[in-house]
Amino acid sequence: TTVTVSATASHPIPSTMWGQMFEDISSGDGGLYAELLQNRAFQMVTPEGTTAALAGWKSLNGNITVVADSNPVSAALPNSLQLTVPAGNTNNIGFANVGFNAGLNVIPHATYKASFYYRFQKASKFRGSFVISLQDGSGTTLTSQKVSITGSQTSWKQVKVSLNTNIAPGSTSNMFAITLNGDSAAGEVINFAMLSLFPPTFKNRENGMRQDIAQALADMKPSFFRLPGGNNLEGQTVNTRWQWNNTLGELVDRPGRFGDWGYVNTDGLGLMEYLHWCEDLGMQAIMAVWDGYTLSGASLAENQLAPYIQQAIDQINFVIGDPKKSEAAALRASLGHPDPFPLKYVEVGNEDFFASDTYVYRWRDFVTALQAEFPDIHFIATSNAFNPILSPNPTEYDVHVYQTPTWFAQNSFYYDGFERNGTKYFEGEYAAISTNPDNIFGSTSQGRLTFPTMQSSAGEAAFMTGLERNSDIVFAASYAPLLGHVTHNQWTPNLLAFDAGSVYRSTSYYVQQLFSLNRGDEYLPSTLPEQLGTVFWSVVRNTSTKEIIIKISNTASTPSALTFVLPFKNVASKGSLQLLTGPATSSNTPTNPNLFAPVTSTIITGETFNYTAPAVSVNVITIKAS
Numbered sequence: 001t002t003v004t005v006s007a008t009a010s011h012p013i014p015s016t017m018w019g020q021m022f023e024d025i026s027s028g029d030g031g032l033y034a035e036l037l038q039n040r041a042f043q044m045v046t047p048e049g050t051t052a053a054l055a056g057w058k059s060l061n062g063n064i065t066v067v068a069d070s071n072p073v074s075a076a077l078p079n080s081l082q083l084t085v086p087a088g089n090t091n092n093i094g095f096a097n098v099g100f101n102a103g104l105n106v107i108p109h110a111t112y113k114a115s116f117y118y119r120f121q122k123a124s125k126f127r128g129s130f131v132i133s134l135q136d137g138s139g140t141t142l143t144s145q146k147v148s149i150t151g152s153q154t155s156w157k158q159v160k161v162s163l164n165t166n167i168a169p170g171s172t173s174n175m176f177a178i179t180l181n182g183d184s185a186a187g188e189v190i191n192f193a194m195l196s197l198f199p200p201t202f203k204n205r206e207n208g209m210r211q212d213i214a215q216a217l218a219d220m221k222p223s224f225f226r227l228p229g230g231n232n233l234e235g236q237t238v239n240t241r242w243q244w245n246n247t248l249g250e251l252v253d254r255p256g257r258f259g260d261w262g263y264v265n266t267d268g269l270g271l272m273e274y275l276h277w278c279e280d281l282g283m284q285a286i287m288a289v290w291d292g293y294t295l296s297g298a299s300l301a302e303n304q305l306a307p308y309i310q311q312a313i314d315q316i317n318f319v320i321g322d323p324k325k326s327e328a329a330a331l332r333a334s335l336g337h338p339d340p341f342p343l344k345y346v347e348v349g350n351e352d353f354f355a356s357d358t359y360v361y362r363w364r365d366f367v368t369a370l371q372a373e374f375p376d377i378h379f380i381a382t383s384n385a386f387n388p389i390l391s392p393n394p395t396e397y398d399v400h401v402y403q404t405p406t407w408f409a410q411n412s413f414y415y416d417g418f419e420r421n422g423t424k425y426f427e428g429e430y431a432a433i434s435t436n437p438d439n440i441f442g443s444t445s446q447g448r449l450t451f452p453t454m455q456s457s458a459g460e461a462a463f464m465t466g467l468e469r470n471s472d473i474v475f476a477a478s479y480a481p482l483l484g485h486v487t488h489n490q491w492t493p494n495l496l497a498f499d500a501g502s503v504y505r506s507t508s509y510y511v512q513q514l515f516s517l518n519r520g521d522e523y524l525p526s527t528l529p530e531q532l533g534t535v536f537w538s539v540v541r542n543t544s545t546k547e548i549i550i551k552i553s554n555t556a557s558t559p560s561a562l563t564f565v566l567p568f569k570n571v572a573s574k575g576s577l578q579l580l581t582g583p584a585t586s587s588n589t590p591t592n593p594n595l596f597a598p599v600t601s602t603i604i605t606g607e608t609f610n611y612t613a614p615a616v617s618v619n620v621i622t623i624k625a626s
C-alpha cells in the first residue's frame with residue numbers, strides 16, 4: 001500500500017485531544033487516593049456488631065466494636081471504633097488496620113503520617129501511652145511512636161504522628177496498629193474516630209495521591225481529566241448522588257457516600273483534590289454536574305429541578321466564581337485557592353441516553369440557567385447526538401462505546417461521515433472489552449477481557465487514527481475505565497491495574513501514551529486506509545519540532561508493507577520508530593507486567609520510504625521534515 005501525504009494541513013489538532021476519564025470504580029479509595037486505611041471513619045456502616053462495620057480492622061487482644069457514638073467526633077461521622085481493654089492481660093492491647101483488600105504497602109526510608117481522634121468513654125485515673133506502629137504481617141514492628149495519654153481525656157483529641165520507615169517489609173501484608181499496655185489499662189474504654197495513615201504522596205500534596213499510580217497517570221501527559229464520573233456521579237437515588245459540597249474541607253467533616261460501584265466512597269478524594277490533581281498534571285477538568293437522573297432509572301420531574309440547578313451553579317462557582325460574589329467561590333478561597341481553576345467544559349449528567357425523554361427538559365432547564373450564569377462554559381450533552389433534538393443546541397456531545405477489537409478496527413471511519421455543523425465530539429469512554437460481539441458486557445468466560453490484549457490495543461489504536469483524522473470535530477478522547485484494582489474490581493479491562501504494591505501498565509496504556517506523547521498540532525491528510533481493511537494510519541505534523549509523525553496500527557496477523565511518500569524537501573534519512581507488538585491474545589499481567597512495551601529504534605526514512613508494520617502492531621514513526 002502506498003500512502004501519499006499532503007503537505008497542506010487540513011486542520012489544527014486541539015490541545016485537549018488526549019486525556020483521562022476518572023471515577024471511583026475500585027480506583028479512588030484504595031487506589032489513586034493515597035489513604036492506606038480501609039474504612040477509616042466507619043462511614044455509612046451499621047454499628048454494633050456487624051462484621052462489615054469493622055471491615056479492614058482487626059483486634060489485637062482488645063475487644064473492638066463500632067458504635068454509634070453518643071458524642072460523635074463530628075456531625076458527618078457518627079460512628080466510632082470502641083476499644084475495651086480486658087482485665088488480666090499483660091500483652092499490648094489494641095487493634096490494627098490491614099489496608100484495602102488486606103494490602104498495606106510500606107516503603108522504606110519514608111515518612112508516614114498517621115492521625116486519629118480519641119476520647120475516653122468515661123473519665124479515669126489512667127496514665128499511659130498509645131504505641132502507634134506499622135507492623136508486618138507477622139506482627140514485627142517496622143516503626144513506632146509513643147504518645148502519652150490520660151484517662152481524663154473524655155473530649156475528642158486528635159493525635160498526629162510521623163512514622164519513619166527504614167527496612168522494607170517482606171510483603172504488602174502489613175498493618176497499622178494502635179496498642180497500649182494491657183496491664184495498666186485494664187477496664188479502660190476508649191473511642192477512636194477518623195483514623196488515617198498516608199504514605200508520601202505525589203508532589204507531597206496533603207491528602208493527596210499515591211505516588212506510583214499518580215506517576216503512571218502523569219506519564220501519559222493527559223490534557224484533560226473528566227470527573228467525578230461516569231456512573232459514580234449519578235447515585236442509585238437522588239440522596240446518594242455525588243454532591244460536590246460534601247467532598248470538601250476537613251476529612252472529619254466529609255460524610256462519604258454510597259458510591260455507584262458497590263462500596264462506600266470516603267470522598268477524601270473530593271472536588272478540591274481533583275482540581276489540585278488537574279493543576280499538578282497541567283490538565284483541564286471536564287467536570288460533570290448531576291442533572292436529575294439516577295441509576296435506578298428515575299428522573300426528577302421538571303418542577304423538581306430548581307434546587308439541583310442551583311447546586312450545579314454553586315459547584316461551577318466553586319471552581320471559577322468570584323469569591324466576592326459567590327459563597328461557593330469564597331469557600332474555594334477559604335480552602336486556599338482564591339484564584340479560579342481553569343474550566344471550559346462542563347458535562348451535564350452521564351449517559352443520559354438511558355433517559356433521553358426526560359433529558360429534553362433536564363438539559364433545557366439546566367443549560368438555560370447555567371449558560372446564563374457562565375456564558376464562556378461549554379456544556380457537553382450526554383444523550384445520543386441529535387437524538388433527541390435538544391435545546392439549546394449542544395455545542396458538544398459525549399460519545400461512549402465499548403465493543404470488540406474487530407469493531408474498533410472496522411470503525412475508524414466512525415466520524416468521517418459526521419456532518420460538519422459546528423458540533424464537536426468528546427469520545428469520553430471507549431475500550432475494546434470483549435471478543436464476543438453478542439455479549440460485550442459479559443463475563444470472562446463469555447469473552448470479556450481481564451486485561452487489554454495486543455489485539456484490543458491495536459483495535460483501539462486503529463480507531464484512534466480515525467479520531468486523529470477527525471480531530472476537526474473530535475476535541476477530546478479518553479479510554480475508560482482508566483484504573484482498577486487487579487482483583488477486587490467491578491470492571492475489566494482497565495487501562496491500568498494496581499494492587500497494594502504495584503501498578504501494571506497494559507498494552508492499551510502504552511497505546512494511549514504513544515498517541516498522547518507523540519502529538520501533532522495539525523493533521524496532514526493522506527491516502528485513506530481501507531475502511532474495512534486491517535491496517536490504519538494517521539499523519540500529523542508538530543510544527544514546533546518540524547516533525548512528521550506517522551501512527552500505524554496493523555490489526556492483522558500478517559505484516560503489512562507500506563510505502564510512504566512525503567512531499568517535503570528536506571526529509572531526514574533516518575527516523576525514529578516506537579514499536580509495540582506481540583501475539584494478538586497476549587497481555588501484560590501482574591505475573592508478567594512488562595511482556596510488551598514500546599521499543600524505540602531508528603529506521604530508514606526519506607521523501608519516499610518503505611516500512612513494514614509487523615503483525616498486530618502499533619507503530620509511531622517520527623521524521624524531521626521541512
Ligand SMILES: O=S(=O)(O)O[C@H]1C[C@H](O)[C@@H](O)[C@@H]1CO
Binds near residue numbers: 023232429
Ligand atoms: O455499565 S456501563 O453503563 O457500561 O458503565 C460504564 C459507562 C459509565 O459512564 C461508566 O461509569 C462505566 C464504566 O466506565
